[in-house]
Amino acid sequence: MAGALRIGILGDFTAEFASHVATNEALQMAARAAGLEVLSEWVPTQEASDPRLAAFDGLWASPGSPYKSFDGMLRGIRYARERGKPFVAT
Numbered sequence: 001m002a003g004a005l006r007i008g009i010l011g012d013f014t015a016e017f018a019s020h021v022a023t024n025e026a027l028q029m030a031a032r033a034a035g036l037e038v039l040s041e042w043v044p045t046q047e048a049s050d051p052r053l054a055a056f057d058g059l060w061a062s063p064g065s066p067y068k069s070f071d072g073m074l075r076g077i078r079y080a081r082e083r084g085k086p087f088v089a090t
Contacts, residue, residue, distance in 0.1 A: 004037035010076040011062030013042040019063040045072030053079045058086035
């Protein structure tokens, strides 16, 4: 694989949620262990759209519901499923 792996984290980031901070740390720890470069970006649920999600190699549905837009989270899940993109939810 050439270049960095791009991961979109679907969710409404809040620094006060330990699980949100841990999500960022987990991605970087896994990347180091695998010898990969991972670029992650939080995608607010209200901004989850096909053009925005197309920029990522895989998607992660973040912990920390309730989401500002449950429909946005469902759009992200559908996008990954219909396009065969790697997807994980925690």
